[in-house]
Amino acid sequence: MSWSINEVARAAGVTSRTLRHYHAIGLLEPAWTADGGRRFYEQEQLLRLQRILLLRELGLGLDAIGEVLAAQDGASAVEVLRRHRAWLLAERARLDRLVVTVESTMTTLEKGGTMTVNSMFAGFEQNPYEEEARSRWGDLAVDDATARMRRWSADQAAQAREGFGAALAALAALRADGVPVDDPRAQDVVDGHYRWVCLFWTPDRDAYRGLADLYVDDDRFRQNIGQGDDALVEYLRDAMKAYADSRLGQ
Secondary structure: OOEEHHHHHHHHOOOHHHHHHHHHOOOOOOOEEOOOOOEEEOHHHHHHHHHHHHHHHOOOOHHHHHHHHHHHOOOOHHHHHHHHHHHHHHHHHHHHHHHHHHHHHHHHHHOOOOOOHHHHOOOOOOOOOHHHHHHHHOHHHHHHHHHHHHOOOHHHHHHHHHHHHHHHHHHHHHHHOOOOOOOHHHHHHHHHHHHHHOOOOOOOHHHHHHHHHHHHHOHHHHHHHHOOOHHHHHHHHHHHHHHHHHHOOO
């Protein structure tokens, strides 16, 4: 079966112009084009569109989505969707926590009460590692990272939100395909991770290798990054070390 661009747009809740734009940038090719240029899509394209929209819901930009899809092309549709499902469940849990906080605030205000500071901001994203970071690397390093964040452009802020997730998703697909960590494809993905890290601080070879070890050796990082997939975190570590040795020098 095939569906016209208008039928797909209505079903997916997007515009035909959006689908044409995805085609123009190489993100979603139609299955075939009729005389007059009318685009038609089949199940393979609909599955790809679903993946695009899922990644948009996770906050990724179109460039990052293109990189993720390219890395996932060798994986099965079920495996890809399984990873997307895990990300969506984590995001749903985060939003559920925020809903509880907002509802609690509404209830308290309606009753004329007051909330504690901790309960008022429960569920909001915080950095639980700041105190530890100051202890480990010093106030100057942490304050420098904070100053860099304040100077971010809109594009850099988007990169900060999307960069790590895009790199991890791409590496997961490469690992599933058995790609070695020193393969140029894996190293190009790690280059994106390194550039993401450099938004906050600029590690040299040893520091980047140390960060790679921290991802695996610290239970908090390993669990947060891998969500139970320790092999993926170890693949990231090994790829980062290969990158440090080959591209960051001594």
